[in-house]
Amino acid sequence: ESVVNRIAAGEVIQRPASALKELLENSLDAGATVVSVIVKDGGLKLIQITDNGHGIRYEDLPILCERHTTSKITAFEDLQKVSTLGFRGEALASMTFVAHLTVTTMTEGQTHGYRASYKDGVMEGDPRPCAAVKGTQIMVENLFYNVTARRKSFKNPSDEYARVVDVISKYSIQNPKVGFSCKKFGDARADVQTPGNTSSLEAIRAVYGPGTSRELIEIKTSKNDSSDFFEMNGYISSANYSAKRTTMILFINDRLVDCAPLKRAIEVVYAAVLPKASKPYIYMSIRLPPEHVDVNVHPTKKEVSFLNQESLIEAIQTAVEQELLQSNK
Ligand code: ADP
Numbered sequence: 001e002s003v004v005n006r007i008a009a010g011e012v013i014q015r016p017a018s019a020l021k022e023l024l025e026n027s028l029d030a031g032a033t034v035v036s037v038i039v040k041d042g043g044l045k046l047i048q049i050t051d052n053g054h055g056i057r058y059e060d061l062p063i064l065c066e067r068h069t070t071s072k073i074t075a076f077e078d079l080q081k082v083s084t085l086g087f088r089g090e091a092l093a094s095m096t097f098v099a100h101l102t103v104t105t106m107t108e109g110q111t112h113g114y115r116a117s118y119k120d121g122v123m124e125g126d127p128r129p130c131a132a133v134k135g136t137q138i139m140v141e142n143l144f145y146n147v148t149a150r151r152k153s154f155k156n157p158s159d160e161y162a163r164v165v166d167v168i169s170k171y172s173i174q175n176p177k178v179g180f181s182c183k184k185f186g187d188a189r190a191d192v193q194t195p196g197n198t199s200s201l202e203a204i205r206a207v208y209g210p211g212t213s214r215e216l217i218e219i220k221t222s223k224n225d226s227s228d229f230f231e232m233n234g235y236i237s238s239a240n241y242s243a244k245r246t247t248m249i250l251f252i253n254d255r256l257v258d259c260a261p262l263k264r265a266i267e268v269v270y271a272a273v274l275p276k277a278s279k280p281y282i283y284m285s286i287r288l289p290p291e292h293v294d295v296n297v298h299p300t301k302k303e304v305s306f307l308n309q310e311s312l313i314e315a316i317q318t319a320v321e322q323e324l325l326q327s328n329k
């Protein structure tokens with residue numbers, strides 16, 4: 001059974017950056033306004049995330065890392081709605097099958113916190129009282145310690161670190177009210193640092209440098225009729241921005257995803273309107289009814305598809321074209 005669990009876990013948690021993505025989403029779900037990350041060896045030795053969210057109640061600690069334990073679903077209809085975004089209650093459980101997990105947490109109004117360790121879905125011993133502040137710290141150590149082939153496939157920790165930084169950078173743009181930081185263990189300086197309480201544009205400035213945000217155009221479109229609902233907000237690069245490749249940061253219902261057809265469709269518009277700046281920078285946040293979103297094949301697939309995809313892509317193309325023509329006058 002443990003081999004089966006380990007294989008399943010390795011599909012949910014593919015590399016340090018995918019573990020971090022789940023941890024970040026949990027911190028955001030917990031209402032955190034400050035999220036700090038420390039990483040050792042690209043996350044293979046250590047991923048430590050500290051948030052000031054609502055914490056985890058003492059009585060929830062024993063089952064925290066059992067599969068399908070989630071505090072986020074209460075009714076069956078909820079399950080149907082959110083399960084389209086994937087593996088509810090599987091992230092922490094999965095991590096315990098391929099790493100050592102330690103959770104330190106304190107809820108509002110407590111005088112001390114608790115620390116608990118987990119392995120193979122089970123809490124080891126009892127939670128130990130400890131000094132803490134409100135919020136949660138999770139340490140994921142020695143990722144894939146028991147999956148030799150997987151561990152060996154990560155030749156370059158600095159590659160993995162770059163992916164971790166990339167994920168945090170993107171979430172910090174989608175969540176500008178939250179202050180994020182990320183650094184390597186032992187470093188004084190952070191590699192990502194956003195102020196919190198700010199706008200997406202300011203977060204882009206903090207993460208990608210002031211130059212990028214100067215070249216950006218705000219973009220918005222929406223549809224709300226009997227057959228279809230969506231909202232899109234974001235920023236796209238103007239004629240002055242040039243790069244060797246397209247940067248596409250796409251969130252659907254606050255989850256970081258890929259959508260190759262949408263990316264291609266936008267590149268087509270750039271090639272037509274701004275042939276000299278045809279590798280754009282794109283940040284888009286799309287809201288759809290959750291039941292319209294399908295993370296196909298496997299819940300961890302980042303590639304997403306959704307209902308009425310063609311008409312949504314067309315609407316976005318039109319909006320992009322209008323803004324580019326407008327700004328290029
Ligand atoms: P899910 O997010 O799908 O519910 P996870 O395995 O990611 O499943 O997390 C399991 C549960 O652990 C969550 O439902 C939540 O109750 C709790 N949890 C995890 N991380 C945090 C956190 N940083 N702050 C508060 N609660 C957390």
Ligand code: MG
Binds near residue numbers: 025026
């Ligand atoms: Mg989660």
